Amino acid sequence: MTRSSPITLRVNGTDHALRPDHRVTLLDALRDHLGLTGAKKGCDHGQCGACTVLLDGRRAYSCLLLAVAQDGAEVTTVEGLAETEVGADLQRAFVERDAFQCGFCTPGQLCSAVGALAEADNEPDGPAVLTDGEIRERLSGNLCRCGAYPAIVRAVRDVAG
Ligand code: FES
Numbered sequence: 423m424t425r426s427s428p429i430t431l432r433v434n435g436t437d438h439a440l441r442p443d444h445r446v447t448l449l450d451a452l453r454d455h456l457g458l459t460g461a462k463k464g465c466d467h468g469q470c471g472a473c474t475v476l477l478d479g480r481r482a483y484s485c486l487l488l489a490v491a492q493d494g495a496e497v498t499t500v501e502g503l504a505e506t507e508v509g510a511d512l513q514r515a516f517v518e519r520d521a522f523q524c525g526f527c528t529p530g531q532l533c534s535a536v537g538a539l540a541e542a543d544n545e546p547d548g549p550a551v552l553t554d555g556e557i558r559e560r561l562s563g564n565l566c567r568c569g570a571y572p573a574i575v576r577a578v579r580d581v582a583g
């Protein structure tokens with residue numbers, strides 16, 4: 423027997439009432455129930471980062487989360503990033519730095535970069551200085567099979583700097 427429960431998700435500033443089957447992931451709820459296909463399904467196992475979104479302001483692999491457990495959460499997907507200053511700056515920097523080839527990883531890279539910059543700003547000892555090595559480390563959960571890493575680091579550095 424399958425079970426479902428009513429939840430409300432606030433996605434990119436809009437409330438959505440859903441009744442997902444308890445087995446549905448947040449990623450599938452976004453893509454299949456809300457039509458937000460920006461977050462990508464790469465591995466579906468928490469290994470590639472293509473599904474990264476911001477959950478209550480923190481980056482998260484949406485393929486590893488059950489939608490039903492996110493009742494009341496605030497979710498930002500790549501579709502909503504342009505509404506924030508840093509998200510818009512990162513999108514512009516990715517274009518200017520040519521920080522992608524196929525683009526499959528890019529929504530996750532962008533969401534992860536927004537989260538990483540916020541984390542760096544809020545370190546307990548004060549804002550962290552993001553060297554290229556530090557940017558690589560903080561974005562290491564987002565793989566790019568096209569190998570666009572050098573340009574991704576340059577784009578994030580532009581905004582971090
Ligand atoms: S699809 Fe979620 S980490 Fe790969």
Ligand code: FES
Pocket residue numbers: 521522523524525526527528565566567568569570
């Ligand atoms: S641009 Fe193709 S996977 Fe990153």
